[in-house]
Amino acid sequence: MLEFDLSPEEADVFLQEAEELLLQLNEGLVQLESAGDAPELVQQIFRAAHTLKGSGGVIGHKRMAEVLHSMETLMDRVRHGQMAVTPELIDVLLQGADAVRLLVGEVSSREDCGLDTAPLLAELKSLVDGAASRPEAAKEKPPLEPGPELAAEVEAALAGGQRLLEVRAEVDASSIAPGARILQVLLAVQECGRLLASEPKLEDLNDEWDGRAVQALLLADEAAPLQSLLGSISEVTYQVIPRQVGQAGPQPDNSVPTAPAAGSDDGLAASGGGTPESAAQPESPKAQAGGSGSPRSAEAGRGRADANQVRWVRTSVERLDALMNLVSELVTDRNRLMQVRANLTQRYGEENGLGELSEALAHFSSITDQLQDEVMRARMVPIENTFSKFPRVVRDLARQLNKQINLVIEGQETELDRTVIEEIGDPLMHLVRNCVDHGIEAPEERLRAGKPERGTLRLAARSEENHIIILVEDDGAGIDPERMRETAVRKGLLDADAARQLSDAEAIELIFRPGFSTAKVVSGVSGRGVGMDVVRTNIERLNGSVSVHTKVGEGTRFELKLPLTLAIFPALMVEVFDSVYAIPLSAVEEAMHIRAEDIRTVRGRETIISRGKVLPILCLDEFFAYAGAERGATRYVVEVRWGETTVGLAVHRLLGRQEVVIKPLGRMIGEVPGISGGTIMGDGRVALIMDVPSLVKVARQERRSA
Amino acid sequence: MEQQVVVFQLGSESYGIDIARVQEIKAMSPITAVPRAADFIEGVINLRGQITPVVNLHTRFGMEKAPVTKDTRIIVVNMEGDWVGLIVDSVSEVIRIAEDTVETPSELVASVDADFIRGIAKVSEERLVILLDLDRMLRATRDLAVGAAA
Numbered sequence: 001m002l003e004f005d006l007s008p009e010e011a012d013v014f015l016q017e018a019e020e021l022l023l024q025l026n027e028g029l030v031q032l033e034s035a036g037d038a039p040e041l042v043q044q045i046f047r048a049a050h051t052l053k054g055s056g057g058v059i060g061h062k063r064m065a066e067v068l069h070s071m072e073t074l075m076d077r078v079r080h081g082q083m084a085v086t087p088e089l090i091d092v093l094l095q096g097a098d099a100v101r102l103l104v105g106e107v108s109s110r111e112d113c114g115l116d117t118a119p120l121l122a123e124l125k126s127l128v129d130g131a132a133s134r135p136e137a138a139k140e141k142p143p144l145e146p147g148p149e150l151a152a153e154v155e156a157a158l159a160g161g162q163r164l165l166e167v168r169a170e171v172d173a174s175s176i177a178p179g180a181r182i183l184q185v186l187l188a189v190q191e192c193g194r195l196l197a198s199e200p201k202l203e204d205l206n207d208e209w210d211g212r213a214v215q216a217l218l219l220a221d222e223a224a225p226l227q228s229l230l231g232s233i234s235e236v237t238y239q240v241i242p243r244q245v246g247q248a249g250p251q252p253d254n255s256v257p258t259a260p261a262a263g264s265d266d267g268l269a270a271s272g273g274g275t276p277e278s279a280a281q282p283e284s285p286k287a288q289a290g291g292s293g294s295p296r297s298a299e300a301g302r303g304r305a306d307a308n309q310v311r312w313v314r315t316s317v318e319r320l321d322a323l324m325n326l327v328s329e330l331v332t333d334r335n336r337l338m339q340v341r342a343n344l345t346q347r348y349g350e351e352n353g354l355g356e357l358s359e360a361l362a363h364f365s366s367i368t369d370q371l372q373d374e375v376m377r378a379r380m381v382p383i384e385n386t387f388s389k390f391p392r393v394v395r396d397l398a399r400q401l402n403k404q405i406n407l408v409i410e411g412q413e414t415e416l417d418r419t420v421i422e423e424i425g426d427p428l429m430h431l432v433r434n435c436v437d438h439g440i441e442a443p444e445e446r447l448r449a450g451k452p453e454r455g456t457l458r459l460a461a462r463s464e465e466n467h468i469i470i471l472v473e474d475d476g477a478g479i480d481p482e483r484m485r486e487t488a489v490r491k492g493l494l495d496a497d498a499a500r501q502l503s504d505a506e507a508i509e510l511i512f513r514p515g516f517s518t519a520k521v522v523s524g525v526s527g528r529g530v531g532m533d534v535v536r537t538n539i540e541r542l543n544g545s546v547s548v549h550t551k552v553g554e555g556t557r558f559e560l561k562l563p564l565t566l567a568i569f570p571a572l573m574v575e576v577f578d579s580v581y582a583i584p585l586s587a588v589e590e591a592m593h594i595r596a597e598d599i600r601t602v603r604g605r606e607t608i609i610s611r612g613k614v615l616p617i618l619c620l621d622e623f624f625a626y627a628g629a630e631r632g633a634t635r636y637v638v639e640v641r642w643g644e645t646t647v648g649l650a651v652h653r654l655l656g657r658q659e660v661v662i663k664p665l666g667r668m669i670g671e672v673p674g675i676s677g678g679t680i681m682g683d684g685r686v687a688l689i690m691d692v693p694s695l696v697k698v699a700r701q702e703r704r705s706a
Numbered sequence: 707m708e709q710q711v712v713v714f715q716l717g718s719e720s721y722g723i724d725i726a727r728v729q730e731i732k733a734m735s736p737i738t739a740v741p742r743a744a745d746f747i748e749g750v751i752n753l754r755g756q757i758t759p760v761v762n763l764h765t766r767f768g769m770e771k772a773p774v775t776k777d778t779r780i781i782v783v784n785m786e787g788d789w790v791g792l793i794v795d796s797v798s799e800v801i802r803i804a805e806d807t808v809e810t811p812s813e814l815v816a817s818v819d820a821d822f823i824r825g826i827a828k829v830s831e832e833r834l835v836i837l838l839d840l841d842r843m844l845r846a847t848r849d850l851a852v853g854a855a856a
Contacts, residue, residue, distance in 0.1 A: 670852030
């Protein structure tokens, strides 16, 4: 049992903050690796590590603070240009982030995670030491000193209340005229005070100047006017550092807060916590938030100002769930009232005050719909949280497999019900891994195929009516149907004849068969053949679907279609004998009236011709084994789709569309094929909800075996 | 030690279950059959917004299925937080049973598996009430049902 210095409520806050910062750390590191040299990213990573270290220190989590301290020191070297960003460096820092995640976990579990941090600390330290001895260390410029001839003037000015300031500025790498920007900086310095020295010197500057850094020493009454002037220069990141005469290095001083240059997130480098030594004393998160000039408060005051305009209320997931349950009850009652009204109308006609009842009911109904919408919206969270772990995953996997992959993420702001979000993480992870592992080829192979060396993996989300579509798409080798057939035969999933009869689309669908994996070598990444079938099962359980589109040599696209919410959905109500069933409308393609003679028997299976295609029929009266079920008694066929397969469900009557609230049948019943749950109808009776995926599967199997 | 039990009839036998486990006793109401579930699952009912499975105890214990009469009842009991309905021929009374009148069951006494019997209470010279071990019986029923659904 580990003890930390915080209450359970504080632990929640701590864990939430830690999670956020770890995410920033991970994201920042992965981005930094591809960006190579990006001061604002370096700064962001440094800041995240620093803040985390602070919170770790406050609660007395020494091991966590230690790891972060070393990471921070390393980032500090990078920040000062003493170290280059290399994949090795990122690897070590990511390992550090992983270690921190484990250590943060100790705060909630209160149990030692068993991690030995010594090897990691040693590795971090060796990198730090290595950096210190490198020649790049010279990149850290020594502070400027006023020439001896100016000593008297400086002394007099300081005695007169003026301050000695050093400006260090850097022009963005993207600038096309760094020389001009540097000139602007120096002119600004001249305008605000007495320029004592600068590097480069004013007279050396010309249009061809291609240096990007500038240092200047000046005497001024105060720093503020200079800062605002510097702030108005675009493409420039700067610091204003108070100096003492003869002092060896810049002295951080919070009394001179720096401000960022336009369009830059940096500019704070020299304010609080700039050196590893000063940062070693953990500050409490509270003190940081309230302190002046600390990176955190500066950011909070600036970047978050807009977000704070919206007023938020934090509420628990349980409360939202309870609200959703109540709304579900309301929807059930609404359906029930509609039924009562219909019964009354049938008995007494629209007269006798029933019109008024109808009116009130219509209003009640529309309010219920709106309430349902609002509550659903309140439960929605952006898919960003799920997507954000993928840059790291793809990066690690690609490195492990020696592949080059560009991950493109789109639509991360798309919102989904949180229950759906919770469930799609694993299936998505598997699809992404699969694309990296099997989809995208090795660089040599890509070059041979005339494709760019670097493969592209696209992860995109968008909403479409009542659904969310998520795409996982690669520009890799694609799936070869011929190879799928061979593999299926080799693995004994199909005999050679059956395999030959499969259309290309059906052959590709084999990927979702249990026990199927086309990897030539089991790679330890995704080649164990458990997976794609699990992906489909999991998505289907959510009332969603997954389909695959592929072209040999061009790539593969997995398309996930998910409902916005799991609790309430529109359904087509049908009758089989006297029993009412609900078919999720998301699966319904078409409903049609048939005559007995429309049903034909093809290879022992009952089928009908629908839109020129042969549609296998599953007679639900037989499937559900109703006594007295007779061929030809069915009058309607509901065409349902699952994946690429369509099947007709033969029923006795169509009752129309209704919003249904899905409820479990209870543990006593077990898993019943073809039934996914129940719903309470307007008359208070229970209707069963059809499980379309399992019915389609049954129909498919029966067709195969026939 | 005294306990209160709800006494119900199943065929010619009287059974008792702990009153604390009984949620409510309902008259027969329309039951939605669940196709392809185990044979002793009569179906599901709507109990105040919650879908509740209903077990036919006749079928469950391998007795001949009894016709539904005006006396037929659904006893709703609590099982690990879930409700389960049990169809019985009739519910006669609630009685107090003193622990010292309860005897260990002999193998032959009832139609019900001896494993599910907690004891036999001798209410009077003429009358025996078989006390059901509800938890054991329901768990076994659930395992059977989950296995049988196909």
